[in-house]
Every structure is written in structure tokens, then in C-alpha cells.
Amino acid sequence: MAKFLEYQGKEFFKQSKIPIPEGIVASTPEEAKAAAKKLARPVMVKAQVHAGGRGKAGGVKFADTPDEAEARAREILGMDIKGLEVKQVLVEEQLDIVQEFYVGIIINSAQEVRGPVLMFSPDGGMDIESVSSDRISTLNVDVVKGLMPYDTLNMAASMGVAGKPLRQVADIIFKLFKMFQKLDCRTLEINPLVLTADGRVIAADCRMAVDDQALFRHPEMGIKIGREFLKEPTEFDLIGWSFEASDFRGTSYVAEMTPPEVVAKGGYVGYHGIGGGAAMIGMDALNKVGLKIADYADTSGNPTASKVYRTTKLILSQPGIDAYFLAGFMMANQEQWHHAHGLVKALREELPKKPGFPAVLLLCGNKEKESQEILKEGLADLDARIEIYDRERVYDATFIAGRVKALVDEYKKDQSVSQGDN
């Protein structure tokens, strides 16, 4: 899912006419100070990371003066929240909170629902999971009939919201649902939606994630890679994503793990897993023999030969890698001959550029016999250190990683000898 940071989500709130606090994003303590000065009132300094529970982690702090804002930003920037480094803070008008509500919409894909579920609770500010169910009103929205303004009025009223805030709260829930639909969200949440001492109802937080398959409808969002991708994509990553963006048959996941200048130091393998679990088995085994992965790749979910071909080509294009390793540590039920065809084509094109290059392939599962034939016939005449394994070795990651290591050592030795000759 394409996730958005709080401040990005709040921009979409603004467009949907959902009230938000005034705020400015800052990347340095000095910028935070300037932002607080500009807002000219007490502020909150809030860590911008793709994680909830920032408050508890110390990533949301009060600051009554610009100097305090600078100091709080200095504490929060660079902080680690749930494994994510804080690189930006949102400096925002401090709200005088009288009550916190929760409003959220998710897609429930369970057979009996299969649609958006709207939730409202008068006990906002904490995890919705820890709110008792009688304090949450939920509504499975009929997407054909749509949501009516009285639905959200009833919802808020049923949870005890009354008087002037009732209409404001109901109106915001309604607008939130419209925004959810318009932007093809999977999740859209305001926690807390707050009632302030001066009678305003304002979205104090935002969690937003958009359906990857709908991103093509939203170029304005500027999402380069339509899947959870928490770093700035490199050229390698973008090429990998292009295989997916244009073809949804099966999955190919490719991401750079190590910058090329580090790969160039040696000991890195062009890595190609089949299935996430299998890929982890292979990585662990490689690490145990002292090798590391240059990239992470996974072709599974019955991908086409062309997808496997493109992925393999990309993996092999990494300068400085010492081997190619296909870690098919699973009896896959996808028809593996698509893999075999894609691999043969890619390896036949790339390996002649790298004489003696190690390529270790483990491929088993459905159509294994045919796949093995395709690999063995297709790669027989190449000048490379190719070893091909089948189900006999599927439980033997230690052995296979040992073979990768042995071939890498031979290959490096050859290279140093030939360099010595020059």
C-alpha cells in the first residue's frame, strides 16, 4: 500500500475541506524555529514517519515558544521510531483539546463484507484496537447505495455526540468517506479528531494509505513505486518496479539492498528468491558462508517468463557482483517452466559478458522435470560456473550456499591470476 505521512495526508484533508490545524513541515531545528515564529502561537512538534504510536514513542511534543520548538525538533529529528529514522517534523498550531474522537475507514475484504467499513468512536486518541466494542459505531457502507449525510449524523449521535459539535463531527465523517472513495484509499483515519475549547472540530492526525492498483489514476500523488517502499527509490528500484507497473501477472519484487560502491568491494551476490520465506532461507545461508546480497528479488505468484527474464537481467546488471544465485527453496506450485524459460534467455544474454561467472540455480516444484531439462539444455554450452539443483537439495541451504561460496572463491582466484598476468 502507498502510505502517506501525516502532513501529506492533511494536505488532502484540506482539499476535501476537512479542518486541520495550521502547520509547516521542517527538516532542521532551525526550520522548526522559523515555523513556530511564523505560526506565532504555541505549537506541537510532530515526528513524520510511517508509523503510528508516535506520541507514546516521544515523537509528539509541546513547544510554547520558537526556542522550545527548536529544542524539541532537535530531540525528535534523527530519532528512531519503530525502526524508522525521523527526517522531518510537522510544526503545528497547538490545540486546546476538550474531547478526542476516532474516525476511520478501512476496506474489509472478508467474504461477507467486501467493502468499506466506517468506524466512529467518542474515545479517540488511543489505538482503536484497545477501545471496547460498545464504544465504537461501525457501518458497512453499501457502495451502490452510497453514504447519506443522515448516516453519519446517526452514527455520531448514537455515540453520544450532541449539540453544536454533532453537525461538525457528522460533516467531517461524511467528507472523510467521500475523500476515501475519491482517492481510492485502503485506509483513512483521523485519530484523534478533536473538539477544541473554542468549539472547533479539527483533524489532529491523519493516517492514509492508497490502493496500489489505483495509483495510475492518481499521478498527482507522485508515488513512484506502488508498494510499501520506505526509502527513496534508486534507478535500479525504478526499473524493477516498471516490470510490475506494466504487468500484474504474478509478482516480481526487486529492490537494491546495497549501494553499488559497497558491492564493488566484493562478497556480494546478485540475489533472486522465489517466495519470501524461501528468499530468507537463502539469505541466511549465504550470510553464514560470509556472502551478502546486493539486491533482494522475488519472482512468485506464477509470474510469466518475461517477468522472470526481466528480473534476472536486472539482477545480473549490477556491477561488481561475484555471483548470481536463484534461491528456489520451496516446492512451488507455480509452473516452474516459465521461470526456466526466462532464466535461460537472460543468462544466455548476460553470462557471455562475464566469463567464468558463478551462477547457482535451485528450481523445483510443479513441472520440475521439464524445467530442469530446459535449464540444463539451455545453459549447457555457456562458459560460466553454472550449477543447477532440484528437489534433492531443497532442504539443504547450507550445502547450496557452500557451493556458491566455493564458486565465488574460484572465480575470484581466476580473476586475480589473470590480473597478475597483465
Ligand code: GDP
Ligand atoms: P500518534 O501517537 O502517532 O497517533 O500521533 P498523534 O498525532 O495522534 O498525537 C498523539 C497524541 O498527542 C494525540 O492523541 C493527542 O492526545 C496529543 N496531541 C496531538 N496534538 C495535540 C495538540 O495540538 N494539543 C494537545 N493538547 N494534544 C495533542
Ligand code: MN
Ligand atoms: Mn494519532
